[in-house]
Structure formats: structure tokens, C-alpha cells
Amino acid sequence: MAILAGLYGISLRKMMIDTLGESIEAADMYAELTTDTHTPDYTLDDFHADLDNLITGGNYSSETIVTPLVTNAAGTLTFDHVDTLYDNGGADDVTVTNAMAQFGITTVSGTATDQLIYGLDFLTAASSTASTFTVQIHTSGVFTIDYTP
Numbered sequence: 001m002a003i004l005a006g007l008y009g010i011s012l013r014k015m016m017i018d019t020l021g022e023s024i025e026a027a028d029m030y031a032e033l034t035t036d037t038h039t040p041d042y043t044l045d046d047f048h049a050d051l052d053n054l055i056t057g058g059n060y061s062s063e064t065i066v067t068p069l070v071t072n073a074a075g076t077l078t079f080d081h082v083d084t085l086y087d088n089g090g091a092d093d094v095t096v097t098n099a100m101a102q103f104g105i106t107t108v109s110g111t112a113t114d115q116l117i118y119g120l121d122f123l124t125a126a127s128s129t130a131s132t133f134t135v136q137i138h139t140s141g142v143f144t145i146d147y148t149p
Contacts, residue, residue, distance in 0.1 A: 005143045010046035011106075011115040022115060024079060028107040029065035029117070031084045031135070036100035040119045048105050048114040058095030059088040060133075065104055071141075075148035079118070080141035087132040096133040098125040104142065118142055 014022070038053040045051075068081045084102060088094050104117040120135065120142070 006042045006119045008116040022106050025068050029068050030062045032062045032103050033099040034101050035098050048111040060094050077145045078141040079143050084135040092132045093130045095129050097127045102135045
């Protein structure tokens with residue numbers, strides 16, 4: 001499945017100027033899925049509360065992002081983490097219908113303050129029934145920033 005990534009500018013700016021003292025490598029990040037009816041605004045959205053049309057029901061819940069890491073090599077910053085497994089705590093019985101995107105979010109203190117970091121648009125709706133729903137992260141990472149002229 002092809003995936004397009006978008007970055008939330010307000011959140012990244014806050015991290016660069018240390019407004020929140022929050023780290024993109026925070027061990028307290030989580031992921032949420034939305035349906036195709038959610039339209040992200042990468043310029044103005046910055047909090048979890050800005051997400052609508054979240055996936056619900058079917059034993060689905062948000063999942064912890066495991067091992068978030070920023071690396072710096074050859075003029076490129078790369079943000080990566082392990083694949084996201086929506087599996088109801090290992091029970092492998094999650095039903096997800098028409099998921100279109102995953103959003104990476106840092107945990108601050110609730111949906112009004114948890115920072116949106118990225119969105120991954122699946123391009124095609126994905127579903128699973130009573131199984132593990134996996135968002136496979138590209139081998140090159142979630143996103144890269146080339147900072148060389």
C-alpha cells in the first residue's frame with residue numbers, strides 16, 4: 001500500500017523553539033487512525049483534538065508508538081519508529097473499517113494539548129476483521145528532512 005506523509009508545522013515549530021519542552025523522540029508517543037472523511041490541515045492543526053472521524057469500535061484503541069528515533073546522517077534528519085500494531089493489547093482481535101490515515105501524536109496531558117507530529121495517508125482505505133491491523137513504516141523511516149543546500 002502506498003502512503004503519503006505530512007508534517008504538522010505548528011508542532012514542529014514549537015519543538016524547535018522549545019515552547020513545550022516536548023521531544024519528538026519522546027517515549028510517550030501514540031498513534032490514532034481516521035477514516036477518509038477526516039481532512040488534515042498541516043498548517044493550522046496542532047493538537048489531537050483537531051482530529052475528527054477517528055476509527056472507533058471493534059476493540060480498536062490508539063496504540064503506543066514504539067522506539068521513536070531521530071537520526072542524522074549525510075545531511076538528512078530521519079524520524080522513524082517500529083511498525084504500529086493495533087491488536088487490542090496482544091489479543092489480535094481488532095476490527096478496523098475503512099482506515100485511511102495514521103497520525104503520530106506526543107502525549108502532553110490530553111487531547112487538547114497532545115501534539116500532532118505527522119499524518120500518513122494510506123491513499124486507499126484499509127480494513128481488518130478480528131485480527132491485528134498493522135501500519136508498516138517504510139524502511140527509510142516515517143519521514144526525512146534533507147537540510148543540505
